[in-house]
Amino acid sequence: MLACGSAADILGRKRLFVAGLTLFSLSSAVSVLTSDIIVLDAARALAGVGAAAVMTAGSAILATTFEGAAQARAFAILGSAAGAGLALGPSTAGLLVDAFGWRGVFASHLVVMVLVAVAVPMVRESRNPAAIRFDWPGIASFTLSLLLLMLGVLQGPQWGWSSAGTVLLLVAAAVLMALFVVAELRQARPMFDLGLFGQPRFLAASLVPLSLSFGFVCLVVLLPAYLTGARGMSVGRAGDTMMLLTLPVLVVPLVVSNLVRRGLSTRLVLSLSMLVAAGGAAWLTVIDQDIAVVSLIGPLFLIGTGMGMTAGLVDGVAITSVRPEQAGTAAGMFNTVRLASEAVAIAAMGALVLDVTRGRISAGLPATAVPPGGADAATIANKAVSGNLTGAADGLTGTARADFLDLLTRSYTHGIHVLLWLLVGIGAATGVVLHLLLRPREVGVTTTEQAEPVTVAVDA
Numbered sequence: 001m002l003a004c005g006s007a008a009d010i011l012g013r014k015r016l017f018v019a020g021l022t023l024f025s026l027s028s029a030v031s032v033l034t035s036d037i038i039v040l041d042a043a044r045a046l047a048g049v050g051a052a053a054v055m056t057a058g059s060a061i062l063a064t065t066f067e068g069a070a071q072a073r074a075f076a077i078l079g080s081a082a083g084a085g086l087a088l089g090p091s092t093a094g095l096l097v098d099a100f101g102w103r104g105v106f107a108s109h110l111v112v113m114v115l116v117a118v119a120v121p122m123v124r125e126s127r128n129p130a131a132i133r134f135d136w137p138g139i140a141s142f143t144l145s146l147l148l149l150m151l152g153v154l155q156g157p158q159w160g161w162s163s164a165g166t167v168l169l170l171v172a173a174a175v176l177m178a179l180f181v182v183a184e185l186r187q188a189r190p191m192f193d194l195g196l197f198g199q200p201r202f203l204a205a206s207l208v209p210l211s212l213s214f215g216f217v218c219l220v221v222l223l224p225a226y227l228t229g230a231r232g233m234s235v236g237r238a239g240d241t242m243m244l245l246t247l248p249v250l251v252v253p254l255v256v257s258n259l260v261r262r263g264l265s266t267r268l269v270l271s272l273s274m275l276v277a278a279g280g281a282a283w284l285t286v287i288d289q290d291i292a293v294v295s296l297i298g299p300l301f302l303i304g305t306g307m308g309m310t311a312g313l314v315d316g317v318a319i320t321s322v323r324p325e326q327a328g329t330a331a332g333m334f335n336t337v338r339l340a341s342e343a344v345a346i347a348a349m350g351a352l353v354l355d356v357t358r359g360r361i362s363a364g365l366p367a368t369a370v371p372p373g374g375a376d377a378a379t380i381a382n383k384a385v386s387g388n389l390t391g392a393a394d395g396l397t398g399t400a401r402a403d404f405l406d407l408l409t410r411s412y413t414h415g416i417h418v419l420l421w422l423l424v425g426i427g428a429a430t431g432v433v434l435h436l437l438l439r440p441r442e443v444g445v446t447t448t449e450q451a452e453p454v455t456v457a458v459d460a
Contacts, residue, residue, distance in 0.1 A: 001339060003139045004056040005332015006191045009128035013060045018120060020053025025113040031106040047109075052335075059331035063319040064126045069261055075316035080253045082311055088250075091239055128326065135191035137183040142192065145176035146340055153347040157354045192336075193329055196322060202330065204437040205318035208270060208310050209338035211430035213345035215277045215423045216307040219245060219284075221346050222353060226416055229389045230289045230409045241293055244300035252308025266317060267438035269309055271431045277306025278427030285420045289409045306427070350385070352422070353415040357381045360411035384408045385415070 008016045027047035034040050059078075066074045096104035152169030159166045184190040196202045220242065227238040256269055280302030286295060318334040358381035383392035389408045393401050 001052045001056055001336040002142060002191050002332050003134065004053045005060075005329050005336070006134055007053070008057045008060050008331070009326070009329055010134070012125045012127040013057045013064065014120070014123050014125040016053050017057035017061060017123070020050045020057060021113060021116060021120070022050070023047070024050030024054060025110060025117075028106045028109040028113070032103045032110070055335055056332045059315060059319055059335065061123060061126070063316075063331070064324055065124065071316060071320070073257060073261075075257075075312040077254070078312045078315060080250060080312065082249070084250055091243070094239070128329075133189075135183070135187055138180055138187065138191045141176050141180035141183055145173045145180060146343075148176065149173035150343055150347050153344065153351055157351045157358070191329070192333055193326070196326075196330060196333060199321055200437040200439075201321035202318055202334075204270065204434050205314050205321065206334060206337045207430055207433060207437075208273075208314045209334075210341040211274055211426055212277065212307055212310065213338070213341040214349060215274075215281060215427045216245075216303060217342045218345050218349040218419070218423070219303065222350060222416075222419070225386060226287075226412065229384065229386070230412050231291070232289070237293075241296060241300075244297055245304045248301055248304035249308040249311055252305055253311040253313065256309050256313060260313065266313065267435065267440075269313060270317070270438065271435040273306045273309035274427045274431030274434060275306075276309065277303050278424045278431065280304075280306060281420045281423040281427060285417050287416060287420075288413050349419055349422075353412075353419050354381055354385050355415075356418045357385055357411045357415035360414050361407065364407045364411065380408065381411070384412050 004016060004020070024047050027043045027050060030043040031040055031047070034043065062071070062074045062078065092108075093105050096108055100107070148169050152166055152173060155169070156166045180192075181194070184192050184194055197206070223245070224235075224238045224242055227233045227241060228235060231238075233241065256264075260266060260269060280299045283299035283302060284296070286299070315334070319330050322330045361381055361384070380392045383389070389405060389412070392408055393404050
């Protein structure tokens with residue numbers, strides 16, 4: 001994402017968009033045709049590069065193509081499109097797999113790319129004349145740092161947090177991140193312009209996806225396993241239940257966009273969105289193995305509404321908080337923060353649930369039977385958190401099996417509750433910080449550097 005942000009400014013936003021579109025399409029075609037898992041993995045990696053180019057250049061194109069109310073609508077539609085992907089993507093993919101096999105999912109990508117390609121000739125080119133070269137030291141150090149950080153967080157529960165392997169990975173990630181910061185500070189025109197975080201609006205916009213990575217995205221990933229494992233739902237029923245969380249993201253962005261155009265404060269919307277999501281997470285702590293689906297409607301809908309209030313709107317705030325010639329860099333930075341925080345948050349919160357669940361299981365094992373084979377608490381917790389509670393109890397029968405499953409379910413539920421209360425704290429704290437960062441006098445200072453139509457679009 002960072003490299004593509006720089007490339008968009010240097011090579012041209014439309015040119016990079018077309019390059020990303022082409023790479024993503026070719027990679028999807030290879031994914032449809034191959035029968036080799038290694039080739040498929042490589043194709044998906046290249047598709048990720050193409051997607052990074054499309055997302056980054058696309059955001060910059062919107063920022064430089066539209067002005068005023070049209071720009072606000074464009075980013076609202078972008079937010080609703082993202083919401084549609086979250087809400088309908090998994091279920092649609094499931095239908096495609098049922099109807100055409102796994103290749104049908106990648107074939108659907110090709111169909112969408114053809115539709116996108118039809119619109120490309122209508123897009124005008126733009127670039128930043130002052131951007132002239134790539135920041136290779138920054139690209140390498142940041143990417144490797146993030147890779148090692150994610151690997152360390154993912155493997156920590158398996159290897160042990162104090163193990164040599166985990167410590168080495170985390171220390172190396174920290175060293176590389178420090179080198180990245182040094183490299184960027186020494187660049188005349190850095191790929192990751194740390195100075196942008198000195199602008200309150202851009203910093204505030206970057207904090208929103210960071211918080212929602214914990215408060216929304218983590219639940220999209222972790223809740224289905226709990227619903228199928230501890231609650232005992234079928235995979236289809238769990239998917240339908242998760243729609244309560246994701247469907248608001250389809251509708252709310254357009255509603256909020258209209259309200260902002262009519263005078264509702266962006267500051268109020270973004271601050272309130274964090275508190276709404278935090279409130280939903282607090283309400284969701286009622287969840288347990290016996291909860292009725294109807295009791296999940298309110299908290300899941302509230303969390304989804306908090307996410308929907310920011311979708312599209314926050315993209316516009318981030319990219320229009322900088323000068324137009326910095327749009328590519330800002331889009332790259334913002335999307336990097338968004339996706340990197342999602343990846344790290346999922347890994348970290350998954351590790352948290354696993355650790356808490358394992359601790360509870362360890363404390364409860366002496367009072368109940370242990371499955372044959374002498375499985376330890378870590379192995380048992382892994383199976384439980386992946387949703388395979390019954391598999392963890394294989395070999396036990398009767399009362400012993402029932403008692404053991406009850407221990408696993410209670411331990412897993414406790415892990416989810418700890419996660420949810422942490423999400424409440426993160427959301428509430430972020431809401432307060434956003435309210436302070438987006439104070440009117442700060443907005444005025446920031447937007448004086450921008451064209452008047454952008455000021456109207458953001459603050460209307």
